[in-house]
Structures are given as structure tokens and as C-alpha cells.
Amino acid sequence: MTGNSRFAVSVHVLAYLAYKMGGQVTSAEIAASVDTNPVVIRRLLSALTKARLVSAHKGVGGGFGLSSAPANITLLDIYRAVEPQPDHGLERFTPNHKCPVGARIETILRTAFFKAQTSMESELARISLEDVHQQLKPVCPGKH
Amino acid sequence: MTGNSRFAVSVHVLAYLAYKMGGQVTSAEIAASVDTNPVVIRRLLSALTKARLVSAHKGVGGGFGLSSAPANITLLDIYRAVEPQPDHGLERFTPNHKCPVGARIETILRTAFFKAQTSMESELARISLEDVHQQLKPVCPGKH
DNA sequence: GGTCTATGTAACCATAGTTGTTACTTTATC
DNA sequence: GATAAAGTAACAACTATGGTTACATAGACC
Numbered sequence: 473m474t475g476n477s478r479f480a481v482s483v484h485v486l487a488y489l490a491y492k493m494g495g496q497v498t499s500a501e502i503a504a505s506v507d508t509n510p511v512v513i514r515r516l517l518s519a520l521t522k523a524r525l526v527s528a529h530k531g532v533g534g535g536f537g538l539s540s541a542p543a544n545i546t547l548l549d550i551y552r553a554v555e556p557q558p559d560h561g562l563e564r565f566t567p568n569h570k571c572p573v574g575a576r577i578e579t580i581l582r583t584a585f586f587k588a589q590t591s592m593e594s595e596l597a598r599i600s601l602e603d604v605h606q607q608l609k610p611v612c613p614g615k616h
Numbered sequence: 617m618t619g620n621s622r623f624a625v626s627v628h629v630l631a632y633l634a635y636k637m638g639g640q641v642t643s644a645e646i647a648a649s650v651d652t653n654p655v656v657i658r659r660l661l662s663a664l665t666k667a668r669l670v671s672a673h674k675g676v677g678g679g680f681g682l683s684s685a686p687a688n689i690t691l692l693d694i695y696r697a698v699e700p701q702p703d704h705g706l707e708r709f710t711p712n713h714k715c716p717v718g719a720r721i722e723t724i725l726r727t728a729f730f731k732a733q734t735s736m737e738s739e740l741a742r743i744s745l746e747d748v749h750q751q752l753k754p755v756c757p758g759k760h
Numbered sequence: 761g762g763t764c765t766a767t768g769t770a771a772c773c774a775t776a777g778t779t780g781t782t783a784c785t786t787t788a789t790c
Numbered sequence: 791g792a793t794a795a796a797g798t799a800a801c802a803a804c805t806a807t808g809g810t811t812a813c814a815t816a817g818a819c820c
Binding site for chain 1: 778
Binding site: 474475476477479487491504505506547556560561564565568571573574576581588589591592593594595599604608 | 625631648650691703708709710711712715716718724725728731733735736738740748752
């Protein structure tokens with residue numbers, strides 16, 4: 473049970489909004505699809521709203537909706553909206569700088585982690601919410 | 617303070633062994649370089665030993681040493697030795713399968729995470745412990 | 761205006777992961 | 791046999807996460 477499920481849930485939430493095609497959707501309805509508490513959903517949607525990926529409306533008939541077309545939202549946008557900058561453990565990594573290795577290893581690791589992270593993020597950037605939306609539809613090209 | 621520092625510390629540990637060039641190094645000496653407890657180091661080295669990246673020797677004059685040349689050990693080898701398979705939160709992600717979105721999103725996410733993870737790992741595979749070792753040496757080509 | 765509905769958010773709890781630490785066993789060397 | 795080192799279990803402190811309750815805020819509708 474490593475890591476958190478914020479990103480996974482967030483993609484689910486936005487995929488649900490895409491699936492609903494522009495109508496206002498309440499946190500309660502989304503929570504039923506994710507099988508969790510509405511507050512958990514609203515917490516995530518709060519971050520997604522700040523990132524301008526969704527818009528929120530209070531009151532009767534209110535709810536959440538996508539701010540942009542699914543084709544214009546990438547998984548990287550979602551990832552960055554809900555995940556803090558990963559530090560790959562460097563925050564608790566405080567080697568002894570009196571040792572030649574300890575003095576230099578941090579910089580080396582930082583460079584390596586940056587490359588790995590950049591590579592992963594560029595892969596997320598290649599997948600749009602529209603791609604996810606398309607995959608939600610059953611694929612039955614030869615249905616008769 | 618997200619995540620753990622196992623990978624970062626493990627790279628430090630192996631870089632230290634590479635720096636020591638083949639001699640037996642005790643967990644106490646490594647712990648001094650990392651600035652932590654020897655047991656923490658031995659825990660990591662236990663995983664690294666199981667992955668056959670290092671060999672251990674008990675008793676007087678014992679300690680740890682690299683099993684292969686630094687050029688033959690990649691950061692991906694180290695990563696896989698000390699990190700569990702990342703699930704990106706999918707373990708705690710149990711959507712409602714009665715919902716059309718909830719029923720399909722898991723597979724879609726699994727595919728996306730696999731691509732991102734593979735991309736990151738291929739970047740780690742491109743960096744060897746020898747590369748790290750080289751970067752440990754001060755670069756003063758024009759020193760006079 | 762008043763009521764209803766929905767978001768926004770703070771506060772708290774249970775659970776689990778991580779690290780540091782002590783203590784002990786096992787094993788190799790001398 | 792004494793010593794030194796790895797191997798590992800057990801425990802404590804700290805933190806992150808997700809679920810929950812409670813309440814404040816704001817819009818819709820009568």
C-alpha cells in the first residue's frame with residue numbers, strides 16, 4: 473500500500489465529468505462512482521478547481537464541470553494539480569558532508585531524479601482526458 | 617516529506633562502496649557517511665544482497681563489497697532491489713464497478729501508469745553506478 | 761426573505777509506512 | 791574462547807492518507 477490514490481481518483485473524477493458531457497455533477501454522485509466519501513471528492517476537486525481544470529457551482533442544480541474540452545486536458549495537468557513536487561526522499565536525506573561521498577551525492581541524485589521524473593511526466597503529457605474518455609466506451613467495431 | 621529515502625540512501629551506499637574500491641566496508645562506516653544508524657544501512661544492504669548487488673561477510677575484517685563492477689550496476693537495478701513494485705495508489709483504489717466509468721477506469725489507469733513507470737525506469741537504466749562514481753570526483757580539468 | 765441544496769473547509773480519528781533504536785542471535789576470524 | 795561484524799525482530803516516534811463529522815458559505819427557487 474505504497475503512495476496515495478489522489479492521482480488515480482482524480483483521473484476517475486475527471487473521466488466521469490467527461491463521461492457526463494458538460495452537465496453539472498455533484499460530489500455525491502461522483503463519490504458513488506468512486507465509492508468513497510463526498511468530502512474526499514470535494515477535497516480533490518478543490519485542487520482541480522484551483523488548477524482551473526474544473527469549475528464549481530454552489531446551490532441547487534450546482535456541481536462540477538470540466539473547464540476545458542477533454543482533448544485539452546492531459547494526465548500531466550491532472551498529476552501536477554493534485555500531487556506535490558516529488559522529492560524522491562531527498563527531504564529526509566541528509567548525508568554527512570564531511571565525507572567526500574556525502575558531500576557530492578545529493579547533487580548527483582537530484583540530477584538523476586530530475587531526468588527520471590521528466591521522462592515520466594512527458595509520458596503522462598501524451599495522454600489526454602479525451603483518450604481516457606474514448607477508452608471508456610466499449611470497443612465493438614464489428615458489432616452486428 | 618513524501619515517500620521514502622530508501623532509493624536515495626541505497627545509491628549513496630553503493631556509491632560509497634564503489635568509492636572504496638573493493639575493500640570490505642562495515643555498516644558502521646557507511647552509516648557515518650550517510651549520517652544514520654548502522655541497522656538502517658544493514659536493512660538496505662540486506663535487500664541489496666538478496667538482489668546480488670553486494671556481498672556480505674560476517675566476523676572480524678568483514679563487511680560489504682560490490683558484487684559487480686560499478687559499470688555493470690544501473691540505478692534501475694538499485695531501484696528494483698529496494699523499492700516494491702509501485703502501485704500508484706491502485707491498491708486503495710476500488711471504484712464502483714456498477715458504474716460504467718468505475719468498471720473500466722482501472723484498466724485504463726493501469727495502462728497509463730505502466731507507460732509512465734516504464735519511461736522513468738528506462739531513464740534510470742541509462743545511469744550506471746560508474747557514472748555516479750565518476751561524478752563523485754571533483755572535476756578540475758584545467759587545474760594548475 | 762426563507763428554505764433547500766450544494767460547495768468549501770476545518771478538525772479529528774484510525775490506519776499504515778518510514779526511520780531510528782535497542783537488543784539479541786548468528787557467524788567468521790583470530 | 792573472545793571479538794567483531796552481519797542478520798533480524800521488536801518497538802517507539804513521526805508523518806501521510808483517507809474517511810468522517812460538523813459547520814460555514816453561497817446560489818436557486820418558492
